[in-house]
Amino acid sequence: MIRHRRLGALPLSALVLSALLAGCAPLESRDGYRVDHGHPSSAHDSRVSQLIIHYTHEDEATSLSILTGPRVSSHYLLPVPARQGEQRVYQLVDESRRAWHAGASHWRGQSGLNATSIGIEIVNAGPEPGADQRRWAPYPDAQIDTLIALLRDIAARHDIAPDDILGHADVAPERKVDPGPAFPWKRLHEAGIGAWPDADEVAHYRRRFATRPPDLATFQQALAEWGYALPTKGKLDERTRAVLRAFQMHFRPADYRGRPDIESAARLWALLAKYRPEALARLESQEQAAELSR
Incomplete structure (x- = not known):
C-alpha cells in the first residue's frame, strides 16, 4: 500500500519553495548534472535564414530511401497526394538540426547554406525523360497547396524574408536546376510567400x-x-x-x-x-x- 503524506505535515515555507522551483526554475536532470531553465535569455534568434526548395527527380519511395540514408537529407519531403484532400508532409530532420540538402552553395555573401537553411524536397520528376528542356513534369495543385501552408508556417516562425525563399538552382546555379521552370513561384507570391517583381x-x-x-x-x-x-x-x-x-x-x-x-x-x-x-x-x-x- 502507498502511504500518502498529508499536506499539513510539510511546513508552509517548504511548500512555497517547492512551488517556486516547479513554476519558475524548472530543473532538468541529465547524466551527472542538472540544468536550471529558470532564467531564459531574450538575446537570441533563429539560426534559419533561408528556405531552399528542391525536386527529388524520383518517386516517393525512392525519395524516402535516399533522404533517410547516410549521405543526403532534407527537413521535409512533400509527396504527390494520393487522394483528394490529403495534406501529408514527411518531416525527416528537426528544424533545429542541419540537414544535408544544399551542398556547395552561396547566397548574399553566405556560403555552406546547410547551416542556415531549411530544405524542402518535393516529389517531382523534373525534366520529362526523352524530352527537350522545355517539357517538365507539372506540380499538382494539391501538392502546391500543401507546400504553401508549410512555407507560410516555417517562414513566419523563423522570420524569413521573401527574397530568401529560394530554389536549389539559385544557391548552386552551376550544379542544379531544381525546382525547375515548371515550379509556380508567382503563385506562391500571390499566396504571400516569396519574392516577385511588380x-x-x-x-x-x-x-x-x-x-x-x-x-x-x-x-x-x-x-x-x-x-x-x-x-x-x-x-x-x-x-x-x-x-x-x-x-x-x-x-x-x-x-x-x-x-x-x-x-x-x-x-x-x-x-x-x-x-x-x-x-x-x-x-x-x-x-x-x-x-x-x-
Whole structure:
C-alpha cells in the first residue's frame, strides 16, 4: 500500500519553495548534472535564414530511401497526394538540426547554406525523360497547396524574408536546376510567400532599357546585388550563363536559355527596387559615375 503524506505535515515555507522551483526554475536532470531553465535569455534568434526548395527527380519511395540514408537529407519531403484532400508532409530532420540538402552553395555573401537553411524536397520528376528542356513534369495543385501552408508556417516562425525563399538552382546555379521552370513561384507570391517583381516596375524598366540596355558588367553586378555569387568580368562565361538561367527559371520561366536580355534585366531591376532599394541605389550611383567618366 502507498502511504500518502498529508499536506499539513510539510511546513508552509517548504511548500512555497517547492512551488517556486516547479513554476519558475524548472530543473532538468541529465547524466551527472542538472540544468536550471529558470532564467531564459531574450538575446537570441533563429539560426534559419533561408528556405531552399528542391525536386527529388524520383518517386516517393525512392525519395524516402535516399533522404533517410547516410549521405543526403532534407527537413521535409512533400509527396504527390494520393487522394483528394490529403495534406501529408514527411518531416525527416528537426528544424533545429542541419540537414544535408544544399551542398556547395552561396547566397548574399553566405556560403555552406546547410547551416542556415531549411530544405524542402518535393516529389517531382523534373525534366520529362526523352524530352527537350522545355517539357517538365507539372506540380499538382494539391501538392502546391500543401507546400504553401508549410512555407507560410516555417517562414513566419523563423522570420524569413521573401527574397530568401529560394530554389536549389539559385544557391548552386552551376550544379542544379531544381525546382525547375515548371515550379509556380508567382503563385506562391500571390499566396504571400516569396519574392516577385511588380508589373508596373517591370514595365518601367522595360521602357527604360528598350533604347539603352545595361551592359553585361552592370547586369552581372545587378545579379550579384540580388544575391548570386557572380564576379563582374563583363564576359558571358559559363558561370554567368548558369546564374542567368537560374534567375530566369525563377522569375522569367518562359525563356531560361541563360542569355541576357531586356526582359530579364527589367525583372531584375524591378526586384531590386522592391526588395533591395539600397542595392539599387548603389548600382545606379556606379552607373552614373561610369557615365560621367566616359
